Amino acid sequence: MMQELLKGCLYFTANQLAREAGKLAEEEFRKIGLSPTYAFLILVVKEQPRITLTELSSILHIAPSTGTRFVDKLIVKGLVDRKTEGKLAKVTLTEKGLQLHDEIQACWDRLYDRYSAIFGKEEGDALTETVLKASETLRKAE
Amino acid sequence: MMQELLKGCLYFTANQLAREAGKLAEEEFRKIGLSPTYAFLILVVKEQPRITLTELSSILHIAPSTGTRFVDKLIVKGLVDRKTEGKLAKVTLTEKGLQLHDEIQACWDRLYDRYSAIFGKEEGDALTETVLKASETLRKAE
DNA sequence: GTCTATCATTTGTATGTACAAGTAAATAAC
DNA sequence: GTTATTTACTTGTACATACAAATGATAGAC
Numbered sequence: 001m002m003q004e005l006l007k008g009c010l011y012f013t014a015n016q017l018a019r020e021a022g023k024l025a026e027e028e029f030r031k032i033g034l035s036p037t038y039a040f041l042i043l044v045v046k047e048q049p050r051i052t053l054t055e056l057s058s059i060l061h062i063a064p065s066t067g068t069r070f071v072d073k074l075i076v077k078g079l080v081d082r083k084t085e086g087k088l089a090k091v092t093l094t095e096k097g098l099q100l101h102d103e104i105q106a107c108w109d110r111l112y113d114r115y116s117a118i119f120g121k122e123e124g125d126a127l128t129e130t131v132l133k134a135s136e137t138l139r140k141a142e
Numbered sequence: 143m144m145q146e147l148l149k150g151c152l153y154f155t156a157n158q159l160a161r162e163a164g165k166l167a168e169e170e171f172r173k174i175g176l177s178p179t180y181a182f183l184i185l186v187v188k189e190q191p192r193i194t195l196t197e198l199s200s201i202l203h204i205a206p207s208t209g210t211r212f213v214d215k216l217i218v219k220g221l222v223d224r225k226t227e228g229k230l231a232k233v234t235l236t237e238k239g240l241q242l243h244d245e246i247q248a249c250w251d252r253l254y255d256r257y258s259a260i261f262g263k264e265e266g267d268a269l270t271e272t273v274l275k276a277s278e279t280l281r282k283a284e
Numbered sequence: 285g286t287c288t289a290t291c292a293t294t295t296g297t298a299t300g301t302a303c304a305a306g307t308a309a310a311t312a313a314c
Numbered sequence: 315g316t317t318a319t320t321t322a323c324t325t326g327t328a329c330a331t332a333c334a335a336a337t338g339a340t341a342g343a344c
Contacts, residue, residue, distance in 0.1 A: 005185065006201070010257050010266065011167035011178050013274040016203050018160035020280035025153035036153050043147070053323060059148070061158050066301055068324055087309040087322045115152050118283045124152065127276050132155040134269050138162035141260040196292060208331050210294055229292045229339040
């Protein structure tokens, strides 16, 4: 059967998992009008004000060009602020962005709880760790 | 540290894994000018000629609208053929699509070998299975 | 037989994401 | 000090993907 073949392919299953996990995450973060990656970006910038675009992108594991687009949109929403210094683009939260921080944290906690409710806390954590390790193994192998 | 938080989030790690796994897969399938999902679509249609759009989409775990776009593009490339019968859209390989089948299969085998070389065959299989199970658990939970 | 509800598909629109090319700043070579 | 190289970032373009709305076809209610 065809389906069996597909099930044995890591590309395929990993994408499926990402899409399913994404549905939950998007649902949770939709409450504050952000998609999950944007929300995470804000958390990162909160922790490291004046972070450069490159560092931000690398922490989020997105391409720099993608980082630029995200920052662009968050500037339009008035949540972050970009100041270029020489060739560096430094990103910082605005007052409004700062105010959103607690809500984002709350969404995140709820999301984590939902994953935990589905998989069980121990198993969920183990799964996340397995997936993380696998992605790091792949990255290093390339 | 921020990075630690992100590493504990399934949404985040699953997307990372999907992107890393995708790089390998795209590289492999680029040789025949298709992206992995298109290639898989062709394998599925080969196995089930006159498959309906809905069934095809569901096997590939993509939304029906996405299925339509994919089929559109493959028609333009001359690899598949769509015949609407009543309200159903039946998809079949063209001669050209059929001829591509062996090459796709070969790419797939090579891709599998590459994953196996990186993770080890046993571990790679186990990983894929874990990821598959997780995505199914999530899907059922929603 | 008409009307309505349901189902399969497509299309409009939007988002996330990336690569490649372009631009601009910093650094190195000489 | 000018030229070449590298580095950081942005922009043009393109693709995968989805949701919601539109369309078209079947089936059921009466």
